[in-house]
Amino acid sequence: MISRIYTGVKVKDSRENVYMKSWASLGLSGKLKNISVVDCYALDFNFSKTELQQIGSLLVNEVMEEFSIDKLLLKNNFDFIVEIGYLPGVTDNVGHTTKETISDLLHIEKDFNVYTSKIYLIGGKVNLGDIQKISSSLYNPLIERGSITKISKENIQNKSISLPLYIPKVELKKEEPVLKVNLNISDEELIKIGKEGVLGNDNIPRGPLALTLPYMKAIKEYFGKLKRNPTDIELESLAQTWSEHCKHTIFANPIDDIVDGLYKTYIKGATNLIRKQKGKDDFCVSVFSDNSGGIIFDNQFLITHKVETHNSPSALDPYGGAITGIVGVNRDTMGFGLGAKPIANVYGFCFGYPDDTRALFRDKKLTQKMLSPARIAKGVIKGINVGGNCSGIPTLNGFVKYDDRYRGKPLVFAGTVGLIPRRLPSGILSHEKEAKAGDYVVVTGGRVGADGIHGATFSSTTMDASSPATAVQIGDPITQKKMSDAIVKEARDMGLYNSITDNGAGGISCSVAEMAKECGGAIVDLEKVPLKYPNMEPWQIWISESQERMTLSVPKNKWKAFQELMESRGVEATIIGEFTKNPKCIVNYKGKAIMDISMDFLHNGLPKHQITTEKIENTYSEPKISKKYSSNFILEELLKEENISGFSFISQQYDHEVQAGSVLKPLSGRGLINTDAQVFRPVLTSDKGVVLTSALYPSYGDISTYHMASCALDTAVRNAICAGGSLKHLAILDNFCWCSSNDKNRLAQLVDAVRACYDYSIGYGTPLISGKDSMWNDFKGYDEKGNPIAISVPPTLLISAIGVMKDIYKTISPEFKNNRDLIYVLGETNEELGASEYYKLLAKKGNNNDIGNNVPKVDFKKNKKIYEALESAIGKELVTSAISVTSGGLAIALAKACVGGMVGCNVSIKNIRGDASTSNSKLFSESQGRIVVSVSPKNKSAFEKMVKNIPYTQIGKVTKDSKFTITDGKNKIINTDIKKLSTNYHSFSNKMK
């Protein structure tokens, strides 16, 4: 029997006003009058009346809440009910918690489930059409269901209503567990299987394998030698392991004359060279081989960093995509060495513009509508919020960029910094791990469901109508937090396992096969894997990417202790097999071998192929500089631009102070400007700190991806130095998000960008310690009229930096602070406005694409001297503030520094160094390597002594009035005030709140 318990708030519910406001903006026919939000818990178990009463009391705090059983009480005049619940099989976190609470109270051993839904009671002058609008704004049909009920007069008289007793229980049909796939077929048919997937019993393809013909042929050949056809699970397993997502084939294969491929030649090549050059000062400990990159923090600890992307899932289900992105990369931290503790999260979003309301569809029949950029942004921002906040990890560094070309697929970057003692209590090095033959294969954490199937292969293709909805998962941060605490705070130091890795792309098919490399092979009994519901097919169990799972190798004699610990922490742990010497990956299902592939073929069997590129030079018209726009106007307009303005609406909803190490926060100063670098203190007994930055210039890539990459790297480095970081202890991470990776021009652009990473990381001596690529950020679909439309992201390279600071008390924030402080600009301002924010603004106003060609170029030899000088000056505490000059140029840097301190400035740009000739190029050029610093008058000569060998100019002073004045020596070219600049800087964020 099913019962429903409804709980509601007796006091004023703050959420009602928020909904009222948000729904009114949907364009309803009449006015809303009453809204009430009620939570519903549906229980599929025969509870007695007394028990239901007991359960009801558990679910409310009597001070402010009340409950009712089976009847939904109508205390006000409402006209409609909208109920939003999950679809079958979608993770219902609240349901799980409620079940646990009920079982704990009533000591129920039997299996039952709790299914939650949210009920919105709505009253007012609104019709069914309005309610449909409201309803569809509340749920995502890929994971949720919505239903609308009209409230009758009778209901109102009775002051209650009974809603249908439905529960979204998963009921899978029992299928033939394993299919043989005949590969003795034509090439066309092989291509079809590779693209669309294995045909199921129902003759419907099961979803993309992303295996091209050469791959399919290699598989055919391998099984030909074995004189048999592969099973479905073998083919699915190979597809996971060989996916672009897992094997990074574009970076691994020979490309043009680069025989060893981009990764080995340039990425690993740069780091190896830098390490050699650093000699005994090399701080890299574990790079490229593990789930995150690890560097030295101090004598006792290592810090790790990894940045992931979760673009494709975030396009379909923004909230689920982003939350699984962040909790997923948390597991990359737990999976570093023997388990690092997550200590900071970072994020980055590339969205379409929030006011873009064009409808896009994935299918020609226009039934699969893409979510709008505003909706995607809202869900993604919330996903990172819940993932980080619930896990007790501060969310520090972040950015948001907007471009029309992120409309088809957004980019969602999520990263995590970890901390691990260099040696564990037993004396062993924490970054070394090795599964031993004879160890149990153990999975911990969440259970496996049909969610997250084909995630790895899906993200390796273009998104279109065939993109599988099952690729979407919902995260459950608390299940993961329990597991994380039990592993990195207890089991690790007790020495209860020999190796650990996370379950991400490809699920256990990838994690087990990966760990098996450490000892030889593995044998798994698939029916032992704990499932969310019965009747899943073996291939699904093997590749499902259900969240919150780690795979460990536990020695037999430690299993009991491990199991007891996990049980006492509320974490499920199960033996599913054994690691072996035999170099094979064998999977049994109910006693029958259903997969038997040699480890060598699984990992090295994918054929190499030569990639070729073809470069196309892009040239743009130089913009017509109109007299219409004064410098003053341009500055004020630029500050309002989404790519420049503040985003406190995001920063403030992320807990950035948990773990108590906060030093330089995401928002700084009186005027709460977003900082370009954040500093925190990971070990509270040490004064050492960690500095985090990130940078990207996707617009520069329109002109040159080489300069796009060098500028991003230069900015990430510069931002770190400005906050007090050191070039001697700074590492870099690369995230390539490319598009159309079969297009030779796009590949040529990739080679250029990778070369720049090589040149500039060596130039600055900043090793690349971890990276990730996502090569297919393309959307193919239809517009409102059914016309085909293709949108690809601009080639995007995110560079993140992580550095260690000797003394957090020397951290510098970006805003100006004191009246009469001297303002300096370090570095040269050149005529480099190509693809600058200023030129993009002109292009937008002129409705053209005249972004010029003079993209900023980086001279690392010159810049390195500047950074070293600044580093010394900060070390000697001669600098009061330092802000990096980035998008928008010098004028924007000055405006942000003033808004941050809510102080004025009086500046002349007449004598600044460099070849910029006009006032506007001096103000808005985006030349790299520049920093605006403020210095107390008493430190003037000491500071100038430190910078005497680098280009610098004292350009003015901080003033205590609110005037913001810039002259060209004679004339005031900018004359505005801080209040105006502050309003503009915060206007976008205030709109988004």
Added chain:
Amino acid sequence: MKNTKVKIIIMSGYGLNCEEETKFAFEWAGGNADIVHINDLIKNPPILQNYDILAFPGGFSYGDDTGSGKAYANKFKNHLSKELQEFLNRNTLVIGICNGFQIITNLGILPGALTFNKSAQYIDRWVDLKAMGKSPWLDGIKDISLPIAHGEGHYVIDEKEYKNMVKNKQIAFTYTKGEICEFQNLEKNPNGSVEDIAGVLAYNGRVLGLMPHPERAMFIHQSPLWQKNKGKKSNKEGAGLQIFKNAINYFKK
């Protein structure tokens, strides 16, 4: 005066997450703190007798599912009601910070309840507080600035009970317009709490629950004002540490 250190038990498990920094704060203040998982306490309830102070730290127990603090409080009540009563009957102290505050209101040892912020959104910022009540936790504290980070910090209480609380000096802290609000031009009450209440007391001031995080203000560098005032104070100690020191001193008197 005791010759052994004051002993603190800090609860953990199921998504609580501020236990390590809370331990650090208590130990810096001179105490000896143990982090104990709720299941270990349930397995061995008498260990509670070894402690002088019981701390429920901040976090996201059970992900706030079914309402913040509720599920953790239910579990605690189901298994440890008697022991909690015995603990309170002794001359002990209890503190609940943020999620810990939400837990102990759900346990029923503090009046009132906490619901969604008026913005219905999670917020991380600093607030200014005025210390009002009578409690060993508040010795020597008048005005203090601390950070908050919560989605459900809106304190509700009915009027009659509020009056009683005022009379009994049970309002620990109220949000006020002070240094931080002045500095960053922020409204004083971040979440819509009734009568600007940020923290409350019970059991003669021995039990304190508060939404702001004193452990996130134990170092000078944690304050948003630090950069501006750099060099003016050489002390590395932040204002929040006083609350932990007060607790330790209570047992040394």
